[in-house]
Amino acid sequence: MRIAIISDIHNNETNLKKVLDFCAQNYIEKIICCGDLATQETLEFFCDNFASEIFYVFGNMDREQMNMSAFKHISKSADGSIKYKNAFVYENFGEIQIAGKEIAFIHFPREAKELAETGKYDFVFFGHTHKPWTEVVGSCTMINPGNATGDFYPPTFATWNTETGKFELKRIHDLK
Numbered sequence: 499m500r501i502a503i504i505s506d507i508h509n510n511e512t513n514l515k516k517v518l519d520f521c522a523q524n525y526i527e528k529i530i531c532c533g534d535l536a537t538q539e540t541l542e543f544f545c546d547n548f549a550s551e552i553f554y555v556f557g558n559m560d561r562e563q564m565n566m567s568a569f570k571h572i573s574k575s576a577d578g579s580i581k582y583k584n585a586f587v588y589e590n591f592g593e594i595q596i597a598g599k600e601i602a603f604i605h606f607p608r609e610a611k612e613l614a615e616t617g618k619y620d621f622v623f624f625g626h627t628h629k630p631w632t633e634v635v636g637s638c639t640m641i642n643p644g645n646a647t648g649d650f651y652p653p654t655f656a657t658w659n660t661e662t663g664k665f666e667l668k669r670i671h672d673l674k
Contacts, residue, residue, distance in 0.1 A: 499597060500525055504655040505532035505605070505625025506645035508559060509540050513646045513653050516673045518547045526550075526657065528596070532625035532643070533557025533605030538564050545583040552585040555592050557605035557625060593619070597660035607631075607642070614638040630654050630667050646670060 502521050507514050521529065527550055534557035535541050541564070544552060556564075577593070579586040586592070591604035591613065599620040602613045610624035614635035622640045628651050630644035644654030644667070653670035 499527050499660045501596065501658040501660065502526045502529045502655055503532065503603075503623050503641065503643040503658065504529060504646055505623075505643050506534040506557070506628055506647055506649070507531075507536065507540060507544075508534055508645075508647040508649065509536045510647040510653075511540060511543050513648060513670050514540070514544065515547065516670050517646060517655050518544075520668065520673050521548060524657075528553065530592075530594075530601070530603050530623055531555070532603050532623050534559040534625060536560060536563050541582070541585065541587075545585050548584070550584065553579075553588070553592055553594055553603065554585050555588040555590070555603055555605055599660075610640055610642075611635060614640050630656075632665075641665060643667070 529552045531554040533555050536559040574580055579588050591602055593602045601621045602619045603623040604610050605626050607624050607626055610622045614622045617636055619638050622638055624642050628645035628649055631642040633640045643656035644651055646653050646655055655668050657666050
């Protein structure tokens with residue numbers, strides 16, 4: 499299975515569309531988004547342009563622009579997520595299991611490190627800094643896929659091939 503990890507879109511639908519086109523062409527089956535889509539309209543665009551599951555946690559921009567009240571009419575699942583179209587939306591952090599690996603995803607790096615330090619997860623994905631980053635904490639690998647918007651650093655996202663265990667950083671401007 500191939501997974502994409504993305505963060506900090508900040509309403510840049512042009513770059514998000516490039517990522518989603520790459521996902522379609524490369525058989526990406528799920529996307530984990532570590533926050534900062536920024537608006538309901540960008541979430542709509544995301545859901546409408548990716549047919550499979552999206553796991554999305556709020557970032558600081560989402561809290562400012564969208565907040566969970568936009569989903570108040572939808573009941574929460576047992577895991578705390580709200581199912582919105584093909585997206586599972588988490589307010590603070592999400593946790594899922596993929597290919598036998600325990601995964602947490604969150605927006606903020608300090609909280610990501612706290613999650614990694616629990617020893618509960620194989621991987622913790624996070625965003626916020628806009629800078630691609632990998633760090634090993636105990637037996638947990640923390641990964642920041644960078645940012646899709648292109649602020650401060652070139653726009654990037656990550657892919658994960660669960661069969662090979664390989665992660666790759668993709669530069670959005672290099673996509674065809």
